[in-house]
Amino acid sequence: MSDLDLTQSAARVTAAIVDIESESGSEKALADVVEEALRQYPHLEVLRDGDSVLARTGLGRAERVILAGHLDTVPIAVDSTGRRNVPSLLEGDWETGTLHGCGTSDMKAGVAVQLVLAATLADPGRDVTYVFYECEEVEAERNSLGRLIRTRPEWFAADFAVLLEPSNNIVEGGCQGTMRARLTFRGARSHSARSWLGDNAIHKAGAALRRLAEYQPRRVEVEGLEFREGLNAVGITGGVAGNVIPDECSLVVNFRFAPDRSQADAERHVREVFADLDAEIVVTDSAPAARPGLHLPLAAEFVSAVMAGMPGEPTAKFGWTDVARFAELGVPGVNYGPGDGSLAHKPDESVDLGQVVRCAERMRSWLGSAS
Numbered sequence: 001m002s003d004l005d006l007t008q009s010a011a012r013v014t015a016a017i018v019d020i021e022s023e024s025g026s027e028k029a030l031a032d033v034v035e036e037a038l039r040q041y042p043h044l045e046v047l048r049d050g051d052s053v054l055a056r057t058g059l060g061r062a063e064r065v066i067l068a069g070h071l072d073t074v075p076i077a078v079d080s081t082g083r084r085n086v087p088s089l090l091e092g093d094w095e096t097g098t099l100h101g102c103g104t105s106d107m108k109a110g111v112a113v114q115l116v117l118a119a120t121l122a123d124p125g126r127d128v129t130y131v132f133y134e135c136e137e138v139e140a141e142r143n144s145l146g147r148l149i150r151t152r153p154e155w156f157a158a159d160f161a162v163l164l165e166p167s168n169n170i171v172e173g174g175c176q177g178t179m180r181a182r183l184t185f186r187g188a189r190s191h192s193a194r195s196w197l198g199d200n201a202i203h204k205a206g207a208a209l210r211r212l213a214e215y216q217p218r219r220v221e222v223e224g225l226e227f228r229e230g231l232n233a234v235g236i237t238g239g240v241a242g243n244v245i246p247d248e249c250s251l252v253v254n255f256r257f258a259p260d261r262s263q264a265d266a267e268r269h270v271r272e273v274f275a276d277l278d279a280e281i282v283v284t285d286s287a288p289a290a291r292p293g294l295h296l297p298l299a300a301e302f303v304s305a306v307m308a309g310m311p312g313e314p315t316a317k318f319g320w321t322d323v324a325r326f327a328e329l330g331v332p333g334v335n336y337g338p339g340d341g342s343l344a345h346k347p348d349e350s351v352d353l354g355q356v357v358r359c360a361e362r363m364r365s366w367l368g369s370a371s
């Protein structure tokens with residue numbers, strides 16, 4: 001018998017897995033429990049890879065969908081009295097109450113829904129691949145979803161993907177892309193007492209800052225959802241000493257772009273904005289946007305299955321999510337999960353258990369019925 005009972009409600013499973021600490025890089029204990037629990041079910045093929053766990057049905061259905069979630073959390077918070085936000089704390093009851101603790105919203109509630117569905121849906125109408133991955137909350141290079149897609153491509157052949165990040169049970173389509181670029185301004189050093197002998201690189205950066213302050217970001221509709229772009233300075237460095245005219249200043253800008261632009265288009269735009277300034281521009285990192293694709297038949301069917309009669313409308317996803325990795329693979333995907341993203345990473349993080357229960361019910365009826 002596994003320590004983790006997946007026949008309980010998704011709300012109780014959320015509490016059980018919140019109580020197993022899994023800060024990024026330390027997911028082993030939780031991955032062990034998840035793997036062991038899933039191996040009890042003969043209808044699942046289970047694969048352990050690092051501290052990620054994958055499981056799938058193999059029923060030969062016409063369609064296959066991926067449900068994905070990360071096992072890691074940000075570090076446990078400790079308040080001024082020394083109290084930690086793990087283990088979890090239940091306020092109210094398991095159907096309508098609130099569960100407090102690190103990772104409740106981001107995203108152990110979503111992972112609990114995946115686990116309960118994986119265990120209890122032995123005969124779904126669609127084949128399902130469940131992905132539980134590690135290191136989402138840290139630098140992109142450590143994110144194991146990227147590694148798994150590269151090394152286990154056969155596990156990611158699917159028609160549709162749902163990433164169960166917290167979205168208050170509202171379908172969020174696509175995601176914005178993100179690009180960082182470093183603008184380097186060069187001048188000539190001199191003693192500041194004889195500044196006419198130098199060329200001040202920090203002053204040159206001023207023109208770029210003015211341009212950013214005046215920049216009018218686009219609001220653009222893509223496949224029925226409105227995306228809002230942004231181009232902002234996120235860092236600046238320069239200066240040699242208090243009596244030296246600086247010969248170098250570098251400015252880091254972050255462009256959040258809508259999914260009607262490719263990464264190449266986004267780079268072209270950033271270069272255009274600063275084209276007439278004497279700056280060397282280097283893109284330091286970038287990740288593509290994902291189109292919402294909510295008009296595609298599987299996505300449209302998903303939206304009506306999980307949102308009919310619920311408050312709210314599908315919206316655009318602001319911020320980059322792993323949905324973009326699925327889009328790159330040609331697998332359309334959405335964000336949809338219990339919990340409130342605005343509580344994520346906060347010391348008083350919590351999740352509304354009613355959302356957890358409803359998400360599990362809606363997902364179960366969507367997966368259970370072959371169309």
Ligand SMILES: [Zn+2]
Pocket residue numbers: 070106107136165166
């Ligand atoms: Zn998350």
